[in-house]
Amino acid sequence: MWTHAPWQKRFLPHPLPPQERLKAYATWCNAVEGNTTFYAVPARDTVETWARQTGPDFRFVLKMPKAITHDRRLGDVGAEVRSFLQAIEPLGPRAHALWIQLPAAFVPADVEVLAGFLRRLPPSYRYAVEVRHRAFFEDERSARLLERALANVGAEWIPFDTTTLFRTPPTSDMERDAWTRKPRVARRTTALTDRPIVRYLGRDSVDETVAGWRGWVGQVAEWLREGRSPTVFIHTPDNAEALPLARRFHNDVRARVPELEPLPDPTRAPAEPPTLF
Structure with a gap:
């Protein structure tokens, strides 16, 4: 990716x-x-x-x-x-x-x-x-x-949570493609170990994607308070905004669990690759 x-x-x-x-x-x-x-x-x-x-x-x-x-x-x-x-x-x-x-x-x-x-x-x-x-x-x-x-x-x-994707009919080619390929199963929120992993799939719409993950914010915060170390992957049908969305999800969780370490700061990375000139 x-x-x-x-x-x-x-x-x-x-x-x-x-x-x-x-x-x-x-x-x-x-x-x-x-x-x-x-x-x-x-x-x-x-x-x-x-x-x-x-x-x-x-x-x-x-x-x-x-x-x-x-x-x-x-x-x-x-x-x-x-x-x-x-x-x-x-x-x-x-x-x-x-x-x-x-x-x-x-x-x-x-x-x-x-x-x-x-x-x-x-x-x-x-x-x-x-x-x-x-x-x-x-x-x-x-x-x-x-x-x-x-x-x-x-x-x-x-768990691969696709419930947000399937909540309403698709509105774009990428959403329609996801409808044909992704599993349509119920949301599952039970962790079996101290390292739960979640895959979440939203929509083209940022607002719908964020609204759909609100339950996960609370669940991940609860896991952190229990001493677990969860990993969450945020997807959309085209994944074009997946990077900032992943950081937004992390910030939403951190608002509930302030001791959670922040993600790296991409503004400190060079904007262009290094050159000889």
Whole structure:
């Protein structure tokens, strides 16, 4: 996401060499979703540049490759898991959680497969699971079944809150596209661990997006008071305003929990990339 085209020149200096782009993003936010790892395992030297561009407290929530979660459905994936973990090793503590996003075809009957997969993973990493089948959100027995499997290994359940997007019909091409691709499930606000992770999807309208996250502001503030360390990712259908919106959400939470550390100050970053002249 740190190379998202609508952010260039508006929020981030442009052009920048690849080894500087994440560093610029990290002046705005202190966490990032690693979505590219879903499509291909990154080269280790690429991951080393990610580590060099970020401080030790920066959080990567890295999606496991689809070869593991979607193609092989968590079965006989030992070699693929080892390859992925070797590649991301340079991140060290920056690997806040490894994100296991499961397809909508993953149903409650498959939970035991997930449980076995989680038990085989090394305990040196934290794991977080995202499910999309509606039964996990509408059937209490299915939800409890998944919660038990996750709790047994200290894994978190990542809610993807799309309720604001689906509240009213879409009004733009990007919203219509999101309607066809994003899961329509109930909002879930239960944390299983001390590191809850939330993915929130709003609308093109800033006002609607902000109105839709008000409940999350209170929930995240409560988690902080309980001593938890939540991570929240703010999205809109086109993500054009996601950076300032993420900072606005953080400020809303900080208004309730003043001891929360402020985000980095992007105004201190150079407006243009350095040159020789």
